[in-house]
Amino acid sequence: MKNLEKDTQKLIQAARQAQLNSYAPYSNFRVGSAILADNGKVYAGCNVENAAYPLGQCAEAGAIASMILDGGQKIVKILVASPNEKICPPCGGCRQKIKEFADKNTEILMCDNQGNIQTVDIAGLLPFAFELD
Ligand code: THU
Numbered sequence: 001m002k003n004l005e006k007d008t009q010k011l012i013q014a015a016r017q018a019q020l021n022s023y024a025p026y027s028n029f030r031v032g033s034a035i036l037a038d039n040g041k042v043y044a045g046c047n048v049e050n051a052a053y054p055l056g057q058c059a060e061a062g063a064i065a066s067m068i069l070d071g072g073q074k075i076v077k078i079l080v081a082s083p084n085e086k087i088c089p090p091c092g093g094c095r096q097k098i099k100e101f102a103d104k105n106t107e108i109l110m111c112d113n114q115g116n117i118q119t120v121d122i123a124g125l126l127p128f129a130f131e132l133d
Helices: 006-020 059-069 092-100
Strands: 032-037 042-046 075-081 107-111 117-120
Touching (some): 006 032, 006 075, 032 059, 042 059, 059 092
Antiparallel strands (some): 107 117
């Protein structure tokens, strides 16, 4: 692995491990995601598709649910591992889901299958975001 911060390496490992369990028989596009939360723990998720296509769930949603279940409250870093040579930017819905638990310091990392990483902050990922207050 390249010369990356330790927590980024941990996220890549966790996301790739999750990717192995991805259930994507319809798209064959296997995605993994991992979050470093404010409690210092790492939570992973993979996409879970469904024969009723719109019911499928993205990898990021799984990782967020796992963080919340375990008591994590904020996303310090979230990484999305793509199955191919192009990075996989989160879909529109996931951008809003990430925003719910992000702040201006949250890093969103997108990693291709070669280990190339692109990073954005939440303002870059979801400008002009909907919020209630
Ligand atoms: N997908 C994710 O899990 N995360 C993303 O950021 C983009 C897309 C999934 C949804 C679906 O199972 C498959 O990739 C193809 O769209």
